[in-house]
Amino acid sequence: MKLSAEHEDFSRRLGHDFADPALLIRALTHGSISSRSRPDNQRLEFLGDRVLGLVMAEALLAADPGAAEGQLAPRYNALVRKETCADVARQIDLGAVLRLGRSETLSGGRRKDALLGDATEAVIAAIYLDGGFDAARNVVLRLWGDRIARVKADARDPKTALQEWAQARRQSPPEYREIARDGPDHAPLFTIEVRLSDGRTARGRATSKRAAEQEAAQALLEILEATDE
Template sequence: MALSAELKTFSNRIGYDFSDPELLRRALTHSSMSSATRTDNQRLEFLGDRVLGLVMSEALLKADGKATEGQLAPRFNALVRKETCADVARGVDLGQVLKLGRSEMMSGGRRKEALLGDAMEATIAAVYLDGGLEAAREMILRLWGERLHTVKADARDSKTALQEWAQARRQSPPRYEEVARSGPDHAPEFTIRVTLDSGQSETAQAKSKRQAEQAAAAALLAQVKT
Protein backbone atom coordinates (compact mmCIF):
# COMPACT_ATOMS: atom_id res chain seq x y z
CA MET A 1 0.00 0.00 0.00
CA ALA A 2 1.39 3.39 -1.00
CA LEU A 3 1.97 6.16 1.52
CA SER A 4 -0.77 8.68 2.15
CA ALA A 5 -0.12 12.23 1.00
CA GLU A 6 0.59 13.20 4.62
CA LEU A 7 3.19 10.47 5.11
CA LYS A 8 4.68 11.12 1.67
CA THR A 9 5.24 14.74 2.70
CA PHE A 10 6.88 13.56 5.92
CA SER A 11 9.04 11.15 3.93
CA ASN A 12 10.20 14.10 1.86
CA ARG A 13 11.00 16.06 5.03
CA ILE A 14 13.32 13.35 6.30
CA GLY A 15 14.79 12.92 2.84
CA TYR A 16 14.11 9.24 2.33
CA ASP A 17 11.78 7.42 -0.08
CA PHE A 18 10.58 4.09 1.33
CA SER A 19 10.41 0.93 -0.76
CA ASP A 20 8.28 -0.63 1.98
CA PRO A 21 5.84 2.05 3.20
CA GLU A 22 4.60 -0.23 5.98
CA LEU A 23 7.89 0.29 7.85
CA LEU A 24 7.26 4.03 8.10
CA ARG A 25 3.65 3.52 9.15
CA ARG A 26 4.80 1.18 11.91
CA ALA A 27 7.51 3.60 13.04
CA LEU A 28 4.91 6.31 13.54
CA THR A 29 2.37 4.15 15.41
CA HIS A 30 2.36 4.60 19.18
CA SER A 31 1.43 1.69 21.44
CA SER A 32 -1.87 3.44 22.24
CA MET A 33 -2.91 2.67 18.65
CA SER A 34 -1.67 -0.93 18.49
CA SER A 35 -4.08 -3.80 17.86
CA ALA A 36 -4.11 -7.34 16.53
CA THR A 37 -3.77 -5.95 13.03
CA ARG A 38 -1.70 -2.82 13.78
CA THR A 39 1.88 -3.16 15.10
CA ASP A 40 3.32 -0.33 17.19
CA ASN A 41 6.81 1.18 17.04
CA GLN A 42 8.37 -0.27 20.21
CA ARG A 43 10.55 -2.90 18.53
CA LEU A 44 11.68 -0.40 15.91
CA GLU A 45 12.53 2.08 18.67
CA PHE A 46 14.81 -0.52 20.26
CA LEU A 47 16.67 -1.05 16.98
CA GLY A 48 16.78 2.63 16.05
CA ASP A 49 18.44 3.53 19.35
CA ARG A 50 21.30 1.13 18.51
CA VAL A 51 21.66 2.35 14.93
CA LEU A 52 21.79 5.96 16.12
CA GLY A 53 24.43 5.04 18.68
CA LEU A 54 26.64 3.38 16.07
CA VAL A 55 26.35 6.27 13.62
CA MET A 56 27.09 8.89 16.27
CA SER A 57 30.05 6.92 17.65
CA GLU A 58 31.60 6.74 14.20
CA ALA A 59 30.85 10.38 13.44
CA LEU A 60 32.40 11.64 16.68
CA LEU A 61 35.57 9.63 16.15
CA LYS A 62 35.86 10.99 12.63
CA ALA A 63 35.14 14.57 13.67
CA ASP A 64 37.76 14.66 16.42
CA GLY A 65 40.75 12.39 15.97
CA LYS A 66 42.43 13.54 19.19
CA ALA A 67 39.58 13.40 21.70
CA THR A 68 39.84 10.90 24.53
CA GLU A 69 37.10 8.46 25.51
CA GLY A 70 36.35 10.68 28.49
CA GLN A 71 35.81 13.65 26.17
CA LEU A 72 33.78 11.71 23.61
CA ALA A 73 31.38 10.00 26.02
CA PRO A 74 29.48 13.12 27.20
CA ARG A 75 29.22 14.41 23.64
CA PHE A 76 27.83 11.05 22.56
CA ASN A 77 25.31 11.02 25.41
CA ALA A 78 24.14 14.52 24.49
CA LEU A 79 23.62 13.56 20.84
CA VAL A 80 21.67 10.34 21.40
CA ARG A 81 19.59 11.21 24.47
CA LYS A 82 15.83 11.34 24.21
CA GLU A 83 15.69 15.14 24.43
CA THR A 84 17.88 15.50 21.35
CA CYS A 85 15.90 12.90 19.41
CA ALA A 86 12.71 14.77 20.30
CA ASP A 87 14.24 18.07 19.18
CA VAL A 88 15.15 16.51 15.83
CA ALA A 89 11.62 15.10 15.59
CA ARG A 90 10.16 18.57 16.12
CA GLY A 91 12.40 19.87 13.35
CA VAL A 92 10.75 17.55 10.82
CA ASP A 93 7.27 18.01 12.33
CA LEU A 94 7.04 14.33 13.26
CA GLY A 95 4.34 14.98 15.85
CA GLN A 96 1.83 15.86 13.13
CA VAL A 97 2.03 12.37 11.59
CA LEU A 98 2.30 10.36 14.82
CA LYS A 99 -0.52 7.82 15.12
CA LEU A 100 -1.96 8.07 18.64
CA GLY A 101 -4.90 6.67 20.55
CA ARG A 102 -7.56 9.14 21.63
CA SER A 103 -6.36 9.39 25.24
CA GLU A 104 -2.79 10.15 24.21
CA MET A 105 -3.95 12.64 21.61
CA MET A 106 -6.16 14.44 24.12
CA SER A 107 -3.30 14.65 26.65
CA GLY A 108 -1.00 16.38 24.18
CA GLY A 109 0.87 13.30 22.99
CA ARG A 110 2.01 14.97 19.77
CA ARG A 111 4.15 17.32 21.89
CA LYS A 112 5.43 14.84 24.47
CA GLU A 113 9.19 14.59 24.45
CA ALA A 114 9.30 10.86 25.19
CA LEU A 115 6.84 9.98 22.41
CA LEU A 116 8.61 12.17 19.87
CA GLY A 117 12.03 10.78 20.81
CA ASP A 118 10.79 7.19 20.61
CA ALA A 119 9.19 7.75 17.21
CA MET A 120 12.35 9.40 15.88
CA GLU A 121 14.38 6.36 16.89
CA ALA A 122 11.77 4.09 15.31
CA THR A 123 11.95 6.12 12.09
CA ILE A 124 15.73 5.61 12.03
CA ALA A 125 15.17 1.86 12.33
CA ALA A 126 12.60 1.94 9.53
CA VAL A 127 15.09 3.61 7.20
CA TYR A 128 17.80 1.16 8.27
CA LEU A 129 15.60 -1.88 7.54
CA ASP A 130 14.38 -0.43 4.25
CA GLY A 131 17.60 0.94 2.84
CA GLY A 132 20.49 -0.31 4.96
CA LEU A 133 23.06 1.34 7.18
CA GLU A 134 24.28 3.88 4.60
CA ALA A 135 20.76 5.22 4.07
CA ALA A 136 20.23 5.49 7.84
CA ARG A 137 23.62 7.15 8.33
CA GLU A 138 22.94 9.73 5.62
CA MET A 139 19.58 10.66 7.14
CA ILE A 140 20.88 10.82 10.70
CA LEU A 141 23.85 13.02 9.86
CA ARG A 142 21.68 15.35 7.80
CA LEU A 143 18.93 15.69 10.41
CA TRP A 144 21.33 16.05 13.36
CA GLY A 145 23.26 18.60 11.28
CA GLU A 146 25.41 21.06 13.18
CA ARG A 147 24.61 19.40 16.51
CA LEU A 148 27.48 17.02 15.84
CA HIS A 149 29.95 19.90 15.70
CA THR A 150 28.41 22.25 18.25
CA VAL A 151 27.66 19.77 21.04
CA LYS A 152 29.54 20.88 24.12
CA ALA A 153 32.36 18.74 25.43
CA ASP A 154 30.95 19.16 28.94
CA ALA A 155 27.40 18.29 27.89
CA ARG A 156 25.54 16.75 30.83
CA ASP A 157 22.32 14.84 31.14
CA SER A 158 19.32 16.76 32.42
CA LYS A 159 19.24 15.16 35.89
CA THR A 160 22.86 16.09 36.51
CA ALA A 161 22.34 19.62 35.21
CA LEU A 162 19.25 20.13 37.37
CA GLN A 163 21.00 18.85 40.48
CA GLU A 164 23.93 21.19 39.89
CA TRP A 165 21.50 24.09 39.35
CA ALA A 166 19.80 23.32 42.67
CA GLN A 167 23.05 22.88 44.60
CA ALA A 168 24.38 26.18 43.27
CA ARG A 169 21.37 27.83 44.92
CA ARG A 170 21.80 25.91 48.19
CA GLN A 171 18.74 23.78 47.56
CA SER A 172 18.49 20.07 48.31
CA PRO A 173 18.86 17.64 45.41
CA PRO A 174 15.70 17.41 43.27
CA ARG A 175 13.17 14.85 44.48
CA TYR A 176 11.76 12.31 42.01
CA GLU A 177 8.58 10.33 42.60
CA GLU A 178 6.53 7.96 40.51
CA VAL A 179 3.02 9.40 40.38
CA ALA A 180 1.42 7.02 37.89
CA ARG A 181 2.00 3.85 35.95
CA SER A 182 -0.13 2.76 33.03
CA GLY A 183 -0.16 0.29 30.17
CA PRO A 184 0.29 -3.49 30.13
CA ASP A 185 2.93 -5.21 32.27
CA HIS A 186 5.11 -5.93 29.24
CA ALA A 187 5.09 -2.29 28.10
CA PRO A 188 4.44 0.03 31.06
CA GLU A 189 4.49 3.82 30.91
CA PHE A 190 5.79 5.70 33.93
CA THR A 191 4.84 9.21 35.00
CA ILE A 192 7.49 10.85 37.17
CA ARG A 193 7.32 14.15 39.05
CA VAL A 194 10.45 16.08 39.99
CA THR A 195 10.24 18.78 42.66
CA LEU A 196 12.65 21.41 43.99
CA ASP A 197 12.81 22.93 47.48
CA SER A 198 11.25 26.05 45.95
CA GLY A 199 8.12 24.04 45.16
CA GLN A 200 8.62 24.22 41.41
CA SER A 201 7.89 20.89 39.74
CA GLU A 202 7.31 19.18 36.40
CA THR A 203 6.07 15.77 35.33
CA ALA A 204 6.94 13.60 32.34
CA GLN A 205 5.97 10.21 30.97
CA ALA A 206 8.15 7.57 29.34
CA LYS A 207 8.57 3.83 28.94
CA SER A 208 11.20 3.62 31.65
CA LYS A 209 11.66 5.44 34.95
CA ARG A 210 15.08 6.65 33.85
CA GLN A 211 13.73 8.23 30.67
CA ALA A 212 10.80 9.78 32.54
CA GLU A 213 13.14 11.24 35.17
CA GLN A 214 15.38 12.71 32.48
CA ALA A 215 12.40 14.19 30.63
CA ALA A 216 10.95 15.67 33.82
CA ALA A 217 14.32 17.15 34.75
CA ALA A 218 14.67 18.68 31.28
CA ALA A 219 11.21 20.25 31.55
CA LEU A 220 11.96 21.67 35.01
CA LEU A 221 15.30 23.03 33.83
CA ALA A 222 13.51 24.84 31.02
CA GLN A 223 11.01 26.23 33.56
CA VAL A 224 13.55 27.56 36.05
CA LYS A 225 15.73 29.09 33.35
CA THR A 226 12.86 30.95 31.70
Protein backbone atom coordinates (compact mmCIF):
# COMPACT_ATOMS: atom_id res chain seq x y z
CA MET A 1 0.00 0.00 0.00
CA LYS A 2 1.22 3.48 -0.88
CA LEU A 3 0.25 6.45 1.24
CA SER A 4 -1.46 9.45 -0.30
CA ALA A 5 0.38 12.75 -0.30
CA GLU A 6 -1.63 14.03 2.67
CA HIS A 7 -0.92 10.88 4.66
CA GLU A 8 2.77 11.10 3.80
CA ASP A 9 2.74 14.67 5.10
CA PHE A 10 1.04 13.48 8.27
CA SER A 11 3.62 10.71 8.68
CA ARG A 12 6.35 13.36 8.51
CA ARG A 13 4.53 15.42 11.15
CA LEU A 14 4.52 12.34 13.35
CA GLY A 15 8.21 11.78 12.75
CA HIS A 16 7.79 8.13 11.79
CA ASP A 17 8.25 6.51 8.38
CA PHE A 18 5.89 3.53 8.21
CA ALA A 19 7.26 0.27 6.86
CA ASP A 20 3.62 -0.92 6.76
CA PRO A 21 1.48 2.06 5.68
CA ALA A 22 -1.70 0.02 6.19
CA LEU A 23 -1.23 0.37 9.93
CA LEU A 24 -1.43 4.15 9.70
CA ILE A 25 -4.51 4.02 7.46
CA ARG A 26 -6.25 1.70 9.91
CA ALA A 27 -5.34 3.95 12.83
CA LEU A 28 -7.03 6.86 11.05
CA THR A 29 -10.21 4.94 10.11
CA HIS A 30 -13.22 5.69 12.31
CA GLY A 31 -16.02 3.19 12.83
CA SER A 32 -18.43 5.40 10.87
CA ILE A 33 -16.68 4.44 7.63
CA SER A 34 -15.37 0.96 8.44
CA SER A 35 -16.26 -2.29 6.68
CA ARG A 36 -15.02 -5.87 6.50
CA SER A 37 -12.33 -4.83 4.06
CA ARG A 38 -11.65 -1.57 5.89
CA PRO A 39 -11.38 -2.24 9.66
CA ASP A 40 -11.69 0.64 12.10
CA ASN A 41 -9.17 1.83 14.67
CA GLN A 42 -10.83 0.57 17.88
CA ARG A 43 -8.47 -2.33 18.49
CA LEU A 44 -5.49 -0.09 17.85
CA GLU A 45 -6.93 2.50 20.22
CA PHE A 46 -7.07 -0.18 22.95
CA LEU A 47 -3.41 -1.04 22.44
CA GLY A 48 -2.27 2.55 22.02
CA ASP A 49 -3.82 3.55 25.32
CA ARG A 50 -1.58 0.99 27.06
CA VAL A 51 1.55 1.99 25.13
CA LEU A 52 0.96 5.66 25.95
CA GLY A 53 0.42 4.76 29.60
CA LEU A 54 3.74 2.93 29.84
CA VAL A 55 5.63 5.76 28.11
CA MET A 56 4.14 8.34 30.48
CA ALA A 57 4.74 6.22 33.57
CA GLU A 58 8.40 5.79 32.62
CA ALA A 59 8.79 9.48 31.84
CA LEU A 60 7.25 10.61 35.12
CA LEU A 61 9.42 8.26 37.17
CA ALA A 62 12.53 9.52 35.39
CA ALA A 63 11.51 13.17 35.75
CA ASP A 64 10.96 12.99 39.53
CA PRO A 65 12.73 10.01 41.17
CA GLY A 66 11.58 11.08 44.63
CA ALA A 67 7.87 11.46 43.89
CA ALA A 68 5.41 9.28 45.76
CA GLU A 69 2.70 7.30 44.00
CA GLY A 70 0.11 9.75 45.29
CA GLN A 71 1.92 12.57 43.48
CA LEU A 72 2.59 10.61 40.30
CA ALA A 73 -0.97 9.34 39.78
CA PRO A 74 -2.65 12.72 39.14
CA ARG A 75 0.21 13.81 36.89
CA TYR A 76 -0.15 10.59 34.93
CA ASN A 77 -3.91 11.05 34.59
CA ALA A 78 -3.43 14.60 33.32
CA LEU A 79 -1.00 13.45 30.62
CA VAL A 80 -3.00 10.49 29.27
CA ARG A 81 -6.56 11.81 29.52
CA LYS A 82 -8.60 12.20 26.35
CA GLU A 83 -8.42 15.99 26.33
CA THR A 84 -4.62 15.92 26.33
CA CYS A 85 -4.55 13.37 23.51
CA ALA A 86 -6.97 15.56 21.54
CA ASP A 87 -4.74 18.58 22.14
CA VAL A 88 -1.78 16.65 20.72
CA ALA A 89 -3.96 15.63 17.75
CA ARG A 90 -4.72 19.26 16.98
CA GLN A 91 -1.02 20.09 17.27
CA ILE A 92 -0.28 17.73 14.36
CA ASP A 93 -3.56 18.41 12.50
CA LEU A 94 -4.70 14.81 12.83
CA GLY A 95 -8.32 15.78 12.22
CA ALA A 96 -7.53 16.68 8.63
CA VAL A 97 -6.54 13.08 7.78
CA LEU A 98 -9.18 11.19 9.79
CA ARG A 99 -11.28 8.88 7.65
CA LEU A 100 -14.89 9.51 8.70
CA GLY A 101 -18.33 8.65 7.43
CA ARG A 102 -20.48 11.43 5.98
CA SER A 103 -22.71 11.82 9.03
CA GLU A 104 -19.76 12.01 11.41
CA THR A 105 -18.04 14.53 9.15
CA LEU A 106 -21.16 16.71 9.03
CA SER A 107 -21.51 16.54 12.82
CA GLY A 108 -18.05 18.04 13.28
CA GLY A 109 -16.21 14.79 14.03
CA ARG A 110 -12.84 16.20 13.00
CA ARG A 111 -13.02 18.60 15.95
CA LYS A 112 -14.41 16.27 18.63
CA ASP A 113 -12.13 15.53 21.58
CA ALA A 114 -13.31 11.91 21.79
CA LEU A 115 -12.56 11.10 18.14
CA LEU A 116 -9.26 12.96 18.11
CA GLY A 117 -8.13 11.40 21.38
CA ASP A 118 -9.06 7.89 20.25
CA ALA A 119 -7.28 8.34 16.93
CA THR A 120 -4.15 9.63 18.67
CA GLU A 121 -4.02 6.46 20.76
CA ALA A 122 -4.58 4.35 17.64
CA VAL A 123 -1.74 6.10 15.83
CA ILE A 124 0.57 5.41 18.79
CA ALA A 125 -0.33 1.72 18.53
CA ALA A 126 0.33 1.76 14.79
CA ILE A 127 3.81 3.16 15.38
CA TYR A 128 4.42 0.57 18.10
CA LEU A 129 3.40 -2.31 15.82
CA ASP A 130 5.37 -0.89 12.92
CA GLY A 131 8.59 0.08 14.65
CA GLY A 132 8.55 -1.27 18.20
CA PHE A 133 8.35 0.32 21.61
CA ASP A 134 11.38 2.57 21.20
CA ALA A 135 9.89 4.13 18.08
CA ALA A 136 6.57 4.70 19.84
CA ARG A 137 8.29 6.15 22.89
CA ASN A 138 10.34 8.58 20.80
CA VAL A 139 7.28 9.87 18.95
CA VAL A 140 5.18 10.21 22.11
CA LEU A 141 7.88 12.05 24.05
CA ARG A 142 8.46 14.44 21.15
CA LEU A 143 4.75 15.15 20.62
CA TRP A 144 3.97 15.56 24.33
CA GLY A 145 7.05 17.76 24.64
CA ASP A 146 7.17 20.03 27.67
CA ARG A 147 3.73 18.90 28.84
CA ILE A 148 5.61 16.34 30.92
CA ALA A 149 7.87 18.95 32.51
CA ARG A 150 4.97 21.36 33.02
CA VAL A 151 2.48 18.92 34.54
CA LYS A 152 1.65 20.16 38.00
CA ALA A 153 2.43 18.17 41.11
CA ASP A 154 -1.29 18.40 41.82
CA ALA A 155 -2.66 17.67 38.35
CA ARG A 156 -6.27 17.00 39.18
CA ASP A 157 -8.76 18.07 36.53
CA PRO A 158 -10.33 21.49 37.28
CA LYS A 159 -13.78 20.12 38.21
CA THR A 160 -12.29 17.76 40.79
CA ALA A 161 -10.02 20.46 42.18
CA LEU A 162 -12.93 22.90 42.51
CA GLN A 163 -15.13 20.33 44.22
CA GLU A 164 -12.37 19.54 46.71
CA TRP A 165 -11.88 23.28 47.33
CA ALA A 166 -15.58 23.60 48.16
CA GLN A 167 -15.62 20.50 50.37
CA ALA A 168 -12.60 21.71 52.33
CA ARG A 169 -14.56 24.86 53.21
CA ARG A 170 -17.78 22.96 53.96
CA GLN A 171 -19.55 24.45 50.99
CA SER A 172 -22.06 22.61 48.81
CA PRO A 173 -20.67 21.03 45.62
CA PRO A 174 -20.31 23.46 42.70
CA GLU A 175 -23.37 23.71 40.46
CA TYR A 176 -23.07 23.75 36.66
CA ARG A 177 -25.73 24.98 34.27
CA GLU A 178 -25.91 25.58 30.57
CA ILE A 179 -26.20 29.29 29.78
CA ALA A 180 -26.16 29.17 26.00
CA ARG A 181 -25.72 26.92 23.02
CA ASP A 182 -24.61 28.61 19.82
CA GLY A 183 -23.54 27.59 16.35
CA PRO A 184 -24.93 24.99 13.93
CA ASP A 185 -26.25 21.65 15.16
CA HIS A 186 -23.26 19.79 13.76
CA ALA A 187 -20.74 22.04 15.56
CA PRO A 188 -22.34 23.58 18.66
CA LEU A 189 -20.59 25.79 21.19
CA PHE A 190 -21.71 25.47 24.81
CA THR A 191 -21.46 28.15 27.47
CA ILE A 192 -21.54 26.73 30.99
CA GLU A 193 -21.68 28.66 34.27
CA VAL A 194 -20.37 27.22 37.53
CA ARG A 195 -21.55 28.63 40.85
CA LEU A 196 -20.34 28.11 44.40
CA SER A 197 -22.67 28.33 47.38
CA ASP A 198 -20.90 31.56 48.41
CA GLY A 199 -22.16 33.15 45.19
CA ARG A 200 -18.95 33.27 43.18
CA THR A 201 -19.30 32.24 39.53
CA ALA A 202 -17.36 31.80 36.32
CA ARG A 203 -18.12 30.66 32.80
CA GLY A 204 -16.52 28.40 30.22
CA ARG A 205 -17.12 27.94 26.52
CA ALA A 206 -16.23 24.89 24.42
CA THR A 207 -17.48 22.46 21.79
CA SER A 208 -18.76 19.96 24.38
CA LYS A 209 -20.56 20.38 27.69
CA ARG A 210 -17.86 18.47 29.52
CA ALA A 211 -15.08 20.65 28.14
CA ALA A 212 -17.07 23.82 28.86
CA GLU A 213 -17.59 22.68 32.47
CA GLN A 214 -13.84 22.12 32.83
CA GLU A 215 -13.17 25.57 31.35
CA ALA A 216 -15.62 27.14 33.78
CA ALA A 217 -14.10 25.30 36.75
CA GLN A 218 -10.60 26.38 35.72
CA ALA A 219 -11.72 29.99 35.38
CA LEU A 220 -13.27 29.95 38.85
CA LEU A 221 -10.18 28.31 40.37
CA GLU A 222 -8.09 31.15 38.96
CA ILE A 223 -10.47 33.69 40.50
CA LEU A 224 -10.27 31.92 43.84
CA GLU A 225 -6.47 31.79 43.70
CA ALA A 226 -6.32 35.53 43.00
CA THR A 227 -8.83 36.58 45.64
CA ASP A 228 -8.10 34.15 48.47
CA GLU A 229 -4.37 34.80 48.80
